[in-house]
Amino acid sequence: MTLPDLNDRAREVFRQIVESYLSSGTPVGSRTLSKLGAIGLSPASIRNVMQDLEEVGLLAAPHTSAGRLPTELGLRLFVDGMMQMTAPSADERAAIDTSAAGGAPMEDILGRTMAALSGLSACAGMVLVPKAELLLRQVSFVPLSPVKALAILVGADGSVENRVIDLPPELPPIALIEAANYVNARLAGLTLAGAAERLRTEIDAHRAALDVATRGLVEAGIAAWSSDGARPVLIVRGSAHLVAGGEADLERARLLLGDIEGKEELARVLDLARTAVACKIFIGSENKLFSLSGSSVIAAPYRGSDGRVVGVVGVIGPTRLNYARIVPMVDYTAQTLSRLI
Incomplete structure (x- = not known):
């Protein structure tokens, strides 16, 4: 399924459902979309479009709710083809820059930077660095x-x-x-x-x-x-953000924290981002390590003065992330660490 496979009406309904879901975290119904007025369709017409989108695997209806939410396939389609990025604000850039200021051991700087990234994104911030070679x-x-x-x-x-x-x-x-x-x-x-x-x-x-x-x-x-x-050093900050959303999120967080503890498996996931130009996004079961916890990873490589990849920085959170805001934030953090190193 690609964007050209959707007509203009289906594309607009799909976009508004995804954006509303990522904002509210709740299924989106036809009446909600109709009241927004931007689509110009009746609730009945919107329901027909939603049904079509569900049949091709882009939307799902949870339990008995009349609303719909995007599937992982739908989120991938949205992220790859419809998302409008939002650059970090001046305050957000300043917070990242301040946390990455020098004058301290590198591990302390990385820890502070991950804490700042975690606080700004409301996710767990993570950085993977190679263990220093022992002489x-x-x-x-x-x-x-x-x-x-x-x-x-x-x-x-x-x-x-x-x-x-x-x-x-x-x-x-x-x-x-x-x-x-x-x-x-x-x-x-x-x-x-x-x-x-x-x-x-x-x-x-x-x-x-x-x-x-x-x-x-x-x-x-x-x-x-x-x-x-050969085992990398993993620094994680802000894990408390993973347990802030009720019983379902607590269970997801427990599974996710277990995933994070498996450093070797996590290193293999993040290693896929080492060759990326900017950010690499893993949504839910696209990677088997996070399939049970229903989590998303946004990661980007950072480089040394010679241009070679030194490590990977990123965030982990639920699939319902504000990708448009967090992706540029992770990318900016990687660029900041690259300048520092």
Whole structure:
């Protein structure tokens, strides 16, 4: 279904129903539209048009209500082809600019900016940033049992991370010392990705003075940290906005908050916005992660000084969002973060 498939009368009735629903949150009836006067149709004629729109899947009638509301398909058609964007006001831009002012750690700035975006949009504000790459300073391996060891990594920034790794059967104790010595001598000062690459290069060139068992131990240690290092950092502010609309919204919010906690799944959703020129909009079940919570996501990438995408900023809320107002607001926030970075 596309806009050219609708005649002028159906298009105008559909537009007014969607705009009224997004404003009020309640189903829209033929009498309500007739009283607006802009369509110039009788309630009976409007009902006929509404019935046609329902038959093609753009409108739905909830329960026994005489009114109609847009389906997810209808919302997508409206957002893609009929919505008139509203640029952020001077006050809204000022609030975002002030929250993103420098002079504080980046995580604090991002948290403040998400709080501002949440307050302006009445949604939960969210920003996804890659975890800073850890530089290796020192590694040690402490035996826990014949088949387990604790790998301790000290980063160049002084941070310490521990991982329990599996040991090959009958690994001699000296292998733990040799593995730590090799990492500290040959891989210190590198990122995890760089350390893994150098290890592969030296093994291929037969320059790694390691036996097979010790080599496997070094590879396992690097892999244990690398798997976590790829996970993004998710900052969410304003979740209280998700529980402000009655029992039905409370259940939706509970489901949505559960979705948000699944950072890896959410990262895959937001990653789809990394290649977008501006905003990417996900409506309800268009993405399976939000199909149960009936939520919409509006997200946009922000970039570093080299033009490369650094992360993704966005909002999450019910499908009944003021898309025309919030989409430009999210886009402006992404542009603000890009200028800051």
